[in-house]
Amino acid sequence: MAAVPLSNYLVYSSMAKENVGRPVYIDPSLLATFTECIDPTCEIGRKLALQIQQDLSSGAGGVKSGQAVGDAAEFYSDIGSVDQRCVRVFYRILQAESTENSRGPGVYIHDIKRFQNNSAGTGIGLFRMNHEAGSWRGAAEPQGTLSTNILRMGSQATSSGLMELDELADELLEASSQATYKTDFNLYHCPLAIVNNGKEYDTPEKRFKILSPEDLTDILTKTVNINRWDSKSVAQKSYTVYCYADASKLLQGALERLGRAGNVSLSKFTFEIIAPHSPYSQLEKLVQDLGGIANLNSSYETAPSSIYQRFDTGSTSEDTITAFNKYRELKKKTPNITFSELWRGLGGVLALN
Numbered sequence: 001m002a003a004v005p006l007s008n009y010l011v012y013s014s015m016a017k018e019n020v021g022r023p024v025y026i027d028p029s030l031l032a033t034f035t036e037c038i039d040p041t042c043e044i045g046r047k048l049a050l051q052i053q054q055d056l057s058s059g060a061g062g063v064k065s066g067q068a069v070g071d072a073a074e075f076y077s078d079i080g081s082v083d084q085r086c087v088r089v090f091y092r093i094l095q096a097e098s099t100e101n102s103r104g105p106g107v108y109i110h111d112i113k114r115f116q117n118n119s120a121g122t123g124i125g126l127f128r129m130n131h132e133a134g135s136w137r138g139a140a141e142p143q144g145t146l147s148t149n150i151l152r153m154g155s156q157a158t159s160s161g162l163m164e165l166d167e168l169a170d171e172l173l174e175a176s177s178q179a180t181y182k183t184d185f186n187l188y189h190c191p192l193a194i195v196n197n198g199k200e201y202d203t204p205e206k207r208f209k210i211l212s213p214e215d216l217t218d219i220l221t222k223t224v225n226i227n228r229w230d231s232k233s234v235a236q237k238s239y240t241v242y243c244y245a246d247a248s249k250l251l252q253g254a255l256e257r258l259g260r261a262g263n264v265s266l267s268k269f270t271f272e273i274i275a276p277h278s279p280y281s282q283l284e285k286l287v288q289d290l291g292g293i294a295n296l297n298s299s300y301e302t303a304p305s306s307i308y309q310r311f312d313t314g315s316t317s318e319d320t321i322t323a324f325n326k327y328r329e330l331k332k333k334t335p336n337i338t339f340s341e342l343w344r345g346l347g348g349v350l351a352l353n
Contacts, residue, residue: 003110004029006092006102010339012109013053021057022093023106026339030112032311034343035350036246036277036304037087037114048080049340052089052109055079060107061093073098078115078208082195086115088210113193113210119161121196124189124211126219129169131182136169138187145222146186149236152176153188153216153251154244162191175300176242176274188216190247213253220254224264238268245302248276248283255286266292273297275305281314303352310349323349 009025068074080086127138
């Protein structure tokens with residue numbers, strides 16, 4: 001997916017005070033992500049949306065911000081309450097002397113991730129799931145490769161935090177209409193952003209963790225390169241990957257990296273994409289470019305997934321046409337429309353219920 005030029009970003013909020021703090025801009029393609037992570041239709045979401053404007057306008061790039069390695073303009077800030085709703089906002093800070101094509105000096109938001117609480121200390125990463133004595137049990141895959149021909153990737157959370165692996169396995173199987181499935185499979189437990197608890201997490205870097213697509217890239221690359229002549233080889237003739245909900249964002253990042261590397265073929269892989277929290281057409285093209293097969297599996301739906309598909313530029317569905325017509329109508333009517341005004345104007349198109 002081509003990045004939106006900084007010059008096309010929108011002013012974040014109509015509540016911003018002129019000449020007070022830095023201007024804050026946001027990528028308009030984050031409409032669905034903003035709805036999923038912030039959801040200003042509720043009081044907690046409204047407060048968080050306002051706090052983003054306040055914190056970034058006055059404190060972006062300050063002592064409470066994290067900075068990217070190797071890019072002096074790239075930062076992130078953790079905003080909100082861990083007990084209610086907390087997000088990590090990724091942004092660039094442009095100074096007056098910047099030569100980047102943009103709207104001028106200010107803060108440019110280009111991604112948002114919402115934290116889930118890992119209060120149970122559930123393991124993150126690649127596991128082999130085995131069904132015995134009426135429940136699923138997970139064992140970590142030490143080699144970081146698939147040992148079965150089935151990979152399920154995803155995570156789910158309740159009000160108390162991330163599900164444990166046995167419960168998650170049942171939920172994922174139910175979502176793909178395979179509730180009676182009892183054969184071993186690999187599980188990639190991949191919450192996008194988590195808050196860890198416990199005395200061992202004694203610094204913000206340890207407590208707040210963002211999962212990188214690099215992990216999945218390594219798993220797929222190592223699996224493709226398994227030595228099939230090894231007597232102990234676990235190589236399979238073909239693989240099926242079930243990707244659930246927001247795990248699609250990690251999959252997209254991993255596929256983009258594999259495409260840039262240009263040295264891996266996924267011709268033995270079929271991807272069943274279930275309720276993706278990213279535009280399906282982008283995933284499909286990335287998979288096909290790497291020689292794989294992608295299917296949009298309709299066995300399960302989520303409200304955020306429906307919003308992402310409405311704003312899929314590669315879709316010709318009625319919902320998508322209606323959404324983009326409304327989007328264009330609002331921008332034509334108010335050329336200098338802010339992101340918050342655009343979000344409110346789209347109304348039901350972005351509804352989570």
